[in-house]
Amino acid sequence: MTYQILFLSLLAGALHALAPDRWMPTSLLAWKMKWNFGKTAGFTALAFGFHVLLGVGVCFALGEIFFHLQPRDFFSFSIVLVLLTALVRVLRFSRLREVMGARPNSPWSVFAVLSLLGPAETVIPVLLKARESGLGFLMPALTFYAGVLGTGLFLVVSGSRIWDRPFRLRFWTAWAQSKRVILPAAGVVVVNLLLLLQIN
Numbered sequence: 001m002t003y004q005i006l007f008l009s010l011l012a013g014a015l016h017a018l019a020p021d022r023w024m025p026t027s028l029l030a031w032k033m034k035w036n037f038g039k040t041a042g043f044t045a046l047a048f049g050f051h052v053l054l055g056v057g058v059c060f061a062l063g064e065i066f067f068h069l070q071p072r073d074f075f076s077f078s079i080v081l082v083l084l085t086a087l088v089r090v091l092r093f094s095r096l097r098e099v100m101g102a103r104p105n106s107p108w109s110v111f112a113v114l115s116l117l118g119p120a121e122t123v124i125p126v127l128l129k130a131r132e133s134g135l136g137f138l139m140p141a142l143t144f145y146a147g148v149l150g151t152g153l154f155l156v157v158s159g160s161r162i163w164d165r166p167f168r169l170r171f172w173t174a175w176a177q178s179k180r181v182i183l184p185a186a187g188v189v190v191v192n193l194l195l196l197l198q199i200n
Helices: 002-016 020-033 037-061 071-101 107-117 123-132 138-162 166-176 179-199
Strands: none
Touching: 002 123, 002 138, 020 037, 020 107, 020 138, 037 107, 037 123, 037 138, 071 123, 123 138
16 A cells, blocks of 8 residues: 555656646746756756645645545545646646746746746645555655656756747747647646546
8 A cells, every 4th residue: 555655646746747837837947047957957856846845735734624534535625626726727827928028037937937836736635645544744745746856857858948949939838828728737637636536
């Protein structure tokens, strides 16, 4: 059970990072700032660490609610949590233009990236299941972060090399600010829900 939860936590983190609003803002920022790989990797690690820590913080801040859930309610709770958060993220993703419009080396562009990331909501059901299994919080949170960072860094670096092509940059930013972003977001939600079903 322990290794299964840790593996699924890692996989949940990797799938979580696939959503465009998780990696595109950081990738565009790194491209705009002309960062090398080291600086891109460092900022990505810090930004995603902040993202996961916020999710853990929300879990503990609302612990009086979350920790009293019965195991049979975990999956229903997970569905509602992930779907509501996905809806909010889709509505906010048009703020990507704030990253694009900020001046190079502007603190506002960094703030825009972090505000788009927000808390990692997918880590909450993982932590609840780990607590219920007596595993604790540290290892599941770290494996979730490892999954987010591994997938996220690959996408951030890959994306920052694509933006040099004007057509692709215009296509992706226009797509990101349109309602079409709902499709991949919905796809990631479905995969997350299937994964959460396995955990529960």
